[in-house]
Amino acid sequence: MTLRIDGKLLADEIVEEVSKEVADFTAKYDVVPGLAVVLVGADPASSVYVRNKVKRAVQAGLNSIEHYLPADVDQKTLDDLISSLNQDDSVHGILVQLPLPSHLSENRIIEAISPEKDVDGFHPQNVGKLSTGQQSLIPCTPLGCMIMLERQLGDLSGKKAVVVGRSNIVGKPMASLLLKANCTVTIVHSRTKDIEATCAEADILIAAVGQPKLITESWVKPGAVVIDVGINAIEVDGKRTLVGDVDYDSVLSKVSAITPVPGGVGPMTIACLMKNTLTAAQHQLSASLD
Ligand SMILES: NC(=O)C1=CN([C@@H]2O[C@H](COP(=O)(O)OP(=O)(O)OC[C@H]3O[C@@H](n4cnc5c(N)ncnc54)[C@H](OP(=O)(O)O)[C@@H]3O)[C@@H](O)[C@H]2O)C=CC1
Numbered sequence: 001m002t003l004r005i006d007g008k009l010l011a012d013e014i015v016e017e018v019s020k021e022v023a024d025f026t027a028k029y030d031v032v033p034g035l036a037v038v039l040v041g042a043d044p045a046s047s048v049y050v051r052n053k054v055k056r057a058v059q060a061g062l063n064s065i066e067h068y069l070p071a072d073v074d075q076k077t078l079d080d081l082i083s084s085l086n087q088d089d090s091v092h093g094i095l096v097q098l099p100l101p102s103h104l105s106e107n108r109i110i111e112a113i114s115p116e117k118d119v120d121g122f123h124p125q126n127v128g129k130l131s132t133g134q135q136s137l138i139p140c141t142p143l144g145c146m147i148m149l150e151r152q153l154g155d156l157s158g159k160k161a162v163v164v165g166r167s168n169i170v171g172k173p174m175a176s177l178l179l180k181a182n183c184t185v186t187i188v189h190s191r192t193k194d195i196e197a198t199c200a201e202a203d204i205l206i207a208a209v210g211q212p213k214l215i216t217e218s219w220v221k222p223g224a225v226v227i228d229v230g231i232n233a234i235e236v237d238g239k240r241t242l243v244g245d246v247d248y249d250s251v252l253s254k255v256s257a258i259t260p261v262p263g264g265v266g267p268m269t270i271a272c273l274m275k276n277t278l279t280a281a282q283h284q285l286s287a288s289l290d
């Protein structure tokens with residue numbers, strides 16, 4: 001029997017745990033952890049994300065602040081906003097929704113965010129710490145994937161893990177975390193030769209490609225655990241639906257466990273964002289008190 005890993009249910013549990021810790025934190029410091037999200041332009045996929053995030057922040061007892069900027073905003077205005085959020089003591093986490101319009105520099109914005117408030121874990125200081133095994137804020141999507149994998153498999157030591165995709169926001173940090181958990185890690189991407197055969201050797205297959213249903217039955221090893229990060233909007237009979245990077249129905253009977261889309265990695269990403277905001281606030285407050 002294949003297990004459908006319920007990311008929504010697990011996210012509910014995590015947000016519930018975070019809300020208890022937030023209550024303790026607020027009682028101790030008389031401060032409500034605050035998360036600021038900056039959205040440039042009106043990308044519909046990003047709007048869903050921001051809406052879900054606001055809902056979860058309320059459940060977790062966090063203060064959520066949204067900044068909506070027009071698509072043609074200039075770099076200076078964005079830089080100034082980041083610097084005011086960095087200085088604002090009521091803001092403990094800052095997330096700038098990516099991708100940004102092409103006239104803006106993503107690297108410059110990511111580097112402008114105070115590493116202590118970088119709840120996405122994208123700042124070079126946090127990236128460097130993750131890859132050298134130091135404590136840091138960990139990117140939400142890979143963190144959510146690790147929580148699901150460890151729930152499913154327990155110790156990951158010695159497992160063969162294949163990550164499909166090498167982006168800075170998913171693929172690379174995913175590989176770092178799997179390596180830290182003692183997996184044998186392979187990253188494959190658009191230039192990989194024999195990608196299908198490599199994937200078919202994986203005990204753990206992570207799909208973070210952005211190609212609807214790319215991964216089919218012949219790509220998976222019998223009994224593998226498959227984590228589908230992909231969120232692709234496609235038209236079916238004139239209706240917009242979401243599908244992953246994995247052809248769910250095709251692989252279902254072959255694998256031991258798989259995450260659905262929607263209801264898999266997406267909700268876990270948001271739950272981990274709440275967790276990271278609490279962690280960031282805890283570090284900021286304890287550092288400023290001792
Ligand atoms: N569930 C969630 O919380 C989140 C979901 N997502 C979703 O995850 C997916 C990936 O996102 P992201 O990492 O930002 O995407 P990017 O587009 O930044 O990266 C995609 C990666 O996949 C590789 N790739 C593309 N096509 C192929 C192919 N045909 N065969 C092999 N490799 C391929 C690319 O290779 P190359 O480097 O060679 O170009 C690249 O490394 C998207 O669907 C996105 O919407 C993203 C973030 C969070």
Ligand SMILES: Nc1nc(=O)c2c([nH]1)NC[C@@H]1CN(c3ccc(C(=O)N[C@@H](CCC(=O)O)C(=O)O)cc3)C=[N+]21
Pocket residue numbers: 046048049052095096097098099120140141231242261262263264265266267269270
């Ligand atoms: N700085 C930054 N950090 C991010 O973490 C980030 C980002 N930019 N840009 C965009 C991607 C995408 N992403 C999603 C997270 C959750 C859902 C989500 O909640 N999905 C639900 C609902 C989807 C729906 O109904 O449309 C689900 O999969 O069940 C989707 C997408 C975070 N990203």
Ligand SMILES: [Mg+2]
Pocket residue numbers: 099167169
């Ligand atoms: Mg990208």
